[in-house]
Structures are given as structure tokens and as C-alpha cells.
Amino acid sequence: GIQVEQSPPDLILQEGANSTLRCNFSDSVNNLQWFHQNPWGQLINLFYIPSGTKQNGRLSATTVATERYSLLYISSSQTTDSGVYFCAVGSSNTGKLIFGQGTTLQVKP
Amino acid sequence: ETGVTQTPRHLVMGMTNKKSLKCEQHLGHNAMYWYKQSAKKPLELMFVYNFKEQTENNSVPSRFSPECPNSSHLFLHLHTLQPEDSALYLCASSRGWDNEKLFFGSGTQLSVL
Numbered sequence: 001g002i003q004v005e006q007s008p009p010d011l012i013l014q015e016g017a018n019s020t021l022r023c024n025f026s027d028s029v030n031n032l033q034w035f036h037q038n039p040w041g042q043l044i045n046l047f048y049i050p051s052g053t054k055q056n057g058r059l060s061a062t063t064v065a066t067e068r069y070s071l072l073y074i075s076s077s078q079t080t081d082s083g084v085y086f087c088a089v090g091s092s093n094t095g096k097l098i099f100g101q102g103t104t105l106q107v108k109p
Numbered sequence: 110e111t112g113v114t115q116t117p118r119h120l121v122m123g124m125t126n127k128k129s130l131k132c133e134q135h136l137g138h139n140a141m142y143w144y145k146q147s148a149k150k151p152l153e154l155m156f157v158y159n160f161k162e163q164t165e166n167n168s169v170p171s172r173f174s175p176e177c178p179n180s181s182h183l184f185l186h187l188h189t190l191q192p193e194d195s196a197l198y199l200c201a202s203s204r205g206w207d208n209e210k211l212f213f214g215s216g217t218q219l220s221v222l
Contacts, residue, residue, distance in 0.1 A: 004151075033211060041197055043213035044111065086152070088211075096165065097211065099152040 002027045004100035006087055012106045013077050021072040021103045023087030031090035031097065032063050034072050038083045046072070046085075077107045112136040115200050115214035122190065123222050130185040130217045132200030140206035141183040143175060146197040146216070158183060159206035190221045 003026040013019055023032075034046040047054050047061040049070065054061055058077075063070040074081055084104050088097040113134045122128050134141065143155040157165035158177040172194075174186040183200055199216045203209035 031209075035211075035213075041199075041216045041218065042111075043199065043201075043216075045210055045212060048210040088152075090207075096154055096157070096167075101151050 002029065002089055002091060002098050004087060004089055004098050006085075006100035006103050008103060009101065010104045010106075012108065015077060015079060015107055015109050017077050017107075018073070018075045019077060019105070021074070021085050021087075021105075023070040023072070023089075023100055025068050025070075025087075025089045027068075027091060029065065029068075029089040029091050032065075032070055033088045033097065034061055034070070035086040035088065036081075036083050037086065037102070043086070074105075077105075079107045079109055081105060082107050111212045111214065113200060113202055113212050113214035115217055117217055118215065119218045119220075121220045121222065122187065124190060124192070126190075127186070127188045129187065130198055130200075130219075132183040132185075132214055134181055134183075134200075134202040134212070134214075136202060136204075136212060138202040138204050138212075139180050140203045140209070141177060141180070142201040142203075142211070143183065143185050144199040144201060144213075146199060148196075152199065156185075157206060164206060187219075190219075192221050195219055195221045 005024045051065045060073045084102040086102045087100045090097045140159045144152045156175045176184040197216045200214040
């Protein structure tokens with residue numbers, strides 16, 4: 001099955017800093033989503049981005065499907081950005097989403 | 110608020126108990142899912158329902174029994190669980206079952222004693 005690898009596993013930032021999170025996947029996909037899980041467990045869908053670039057406020061994401069990776073950019077980070085960021089991918093073969101291990105982000109004031 | 114509501118938020122049960130988790134979505138979606146999130150592990154898909162029909166059972170033990178009476182409601186019935194079943198159980202929904210944006214509930218944190 002598809003393998004999903006996220007990096008870095010952990011990240012500590014000072015408030016106001018920028019960061020880039022990476023998601024590599026091992027096979028062709030036609031579904032890629034980024035999620036943020038807050039410290040209380042709630043998962044919020046940030047982007048549905050099987051290809052191309054999208055922006056939503058301070059967050060943006062780019063997926064280069066031909067090279068099998070996606071990047072999530074966080075600019076001017078805030079303490080509320082803390083939590084775990086998951087990348088999940090799906091292929092036309094299964095319709096199931098496979099989740100990566102996540103990147104744990106801590107933003108310090 | 111994601112439009113997907115799960116109850117209860119926390120549950121403690123003994124190994125001989127029977128309990129149920131409930132999920133309701135207010136988004137008009139047709140597909141609903143149960144995921145399990147254990148500490149230090151990625152989210153694992155358990156079950157998928159599309160238009161009330163189960164389309165995926167990801168080799169889940171029979172002590173977990175899902176029920177989907179309609180497209181808006183999903184239950185997970187629990188019976189004779191083991192301590193290693195302690196985890197965060199997440200419900201999700203999407204417009205269709207394949208390659209659609211997923212919306213999650215806030216989860217039920219389950220502890221099995």
C-alpha cells in the first residue's frame with residue numbers, strides 16, 4: 001500500500017516565525033488532505049489539495065503530484081497553531097485515506 | 110464546529126461492559142467513517158459506510174460492531190473490549206466515499222480498564 005512520510009516529526013517555533021512541513025508519499029494519489037489536530041483532539045481539515053497550490057490566510061499548501069510530495073507553509077505562526085499536522089493521501093485504487101505519522105508543532109509566545 | 114458531533118467525549122468502561130459511541134453529521138453527506146487513533150500511531154480506518162451500506166471493514170475485531178441507520182447517524186457498539194482498545198475514536202463524514210474532503214468529529218476518548 002501507499003506509504004506516507006511526514007517531516008519533521010517535531011517542530012518548536014517562536015511566535016511570528018515561518019515554517020514548512022513536508023509530506024512524501026510512495027505512489028500516485030488523487031486525493032491529498034492536510035489536517036490540524038488541536039490539543040483537545042479535534043481534527044480540522046485545512047486543505048484538500050491533490051495537486052497545485054492553495055492559500056487560506058496564513059496557511060498555504062502545494063502538492064507536486066508527479067514528484068510525490070506536498071508542502072504546508074505556516075507564516076507568522078501563532079500559539080494557536082500548536083498541535084499535530086497530518087497529511088493523508090488516497091489513490092483511485094482504494095478510495096481510502098492513509099494518514100502519515102504527523103508533525104507535532106509547538107509555538108512558544 | 111465541523112458539523113460532525115460525537116458523544117460521549119470521554120468513556121471509561123470495564124472489559125465486560127457494553128457501550129455505544131454515537132456520531133451525527135449535519136452536513137448532508139452520504140459517507141461516514143470510524144477511525145481509531147492510538148498514542149504514537151497514525152489514524153487507522155476502521156469502517157466506511159456509503160449511503161448506509163458498509164463498504165469497508167478494515168479487519169476490525171468483532172468486539173467492535175458498527176451500525177448506520179441512515180446517512181446522518183453512525184454508531185459503534187463496543188462489547189468485551191481489551192485494555193489495548195483504549196484510544197481516541199473519531200467519526201468523520203464526506204460528501205461521497207471516494208476522494209472527497211473529510212470532516213471529523215471531536216472524538217471519544219475511550220479507556221478500557
